[in-house]
Amino acid sequence: MPEPVFNPARHRLEHDLSSAEFESGVEAGLWRLVSLDWPHLIAAVTAGDGQELGMRFDVENYPGTAPAGQPWDLENAEPLQISRWPTGGSSAQIFRPDWSPSNGNAPYLACDRIGLATHPNWANDNANRAWNSGRTIVFYLRQLHHELRAAHLTQQEPA
Template sequence: MSDSEQTMSPGEARLRADLAGEAFMVGLQAEKWRNPLLEWPVLRIHVAVGDREFVRMRLLVDGYPSRAPGGQLWDDSSNSPQPVGKWPTGGTAGKVFRPDWSPPNQNAPYLPCDRAGLSTHPDWAHAIPDRAWNAARTIDFYLDEIYGELTDARLPTERAA
């Protein structure tokens, strides 16, 4: 056993196994998500928006799987949260990435699978169990929830100054 395997937390080991699992790979092959980069306890990954675009998400995964991932839209170029003006729009994206709720909650998606959503709405775990995070869930469940909300969305177009 290598030193890194000996010092790996159970949560990190479980996440690494889930990232190598069939359900996650099916999502990769279907281009629902791509380019996963795990630097424990942070997972960065692109999630599909609409037909041909992708948005980067940064997921805090400490405590996985007991604790829900904590996601936010991320700008790799500035290594900071994505500005609101660059968030996906259309479809249900505005109900999930809400300018009135998400910024004070680490730009989190307003969903019962996200740790910020569950911490601000603890009743969601019982009221919406089919969409809420629990310790039996895997990372592909979380990503599928995000993907489903962004399927009919689009990214804002860049305008020349």
Template sequence: MSTSMTPEEAVFHAHLAAGRYRSGAAARRWRLVSHAWPHAVFAVLARDGLVYGLRFELQDYPRTPPTARPWDLDLGGPLAANKWPAGQNRVSLAFNPDWKNGACLYLPCDRVSIEGHANWYQQHPSLIWDPAIGIVGYLRVVHDLLNSGDYGGRRAA
């Protein structure tokens, strides 16, 4: 690791080196595509074999939850709304390109989405950001959604 690395980036790298992240990566659930602090792009595998990119903003990691948006891994920019995951119930709520203009996922572990949702702490305690678990917690939530019965593939092009 570079000596110019911030303490936040050092914690991020420690989380990537830990067993929770490595076991998910070894099982092909997710992988780090790129990172240029304070951003990181991950690929997450859906049950139909499609891979979805997420670009995380990790400022003040892990004390402050990150925020993530669907990311086009080929074009290196925000994923077009017609390529977002589709589905019902939890999937359609979490992957809603109309929420905050597609800037984030509608999840309790997302920094932007948790604002104004104090009730989520009691309603969804397992989905709240945990700094001790770090990025793996967010990746796990997304992977679980993309591999649930609510997931219905990619939106119609």
């Protein structure tokens, strides 16, 4: 059986997921790791109402390339229906039904790969919130959690 090929992006992400910084967010109840099936990371971020928003990230070429996130249905392992996206607070500016669906359901954030690709000026205009190769997944999760502080999530109707 051939030796597995070393993947520096995966190695770096696994390092960041085991960092004290990531674990402190887990212990504080801000987020949690759901799974890592390279190159997809699934995490749950706590919203203001205490419910969790699932997020699926494409982390290919991490950290040189920003993660590409999308709201994720943790129960059904599929993109979260728009009707269940976060509402309240600033979440409507981040999870935008007028922009996100045509952009892979990406959050409208300067730390997201799709946001940066569609708004090349963001890296300079929003440097304090924009992704760069010195950032970690914790930076992205903090940005999401910050925007979800006053948000609430719509629960799926029972079948």
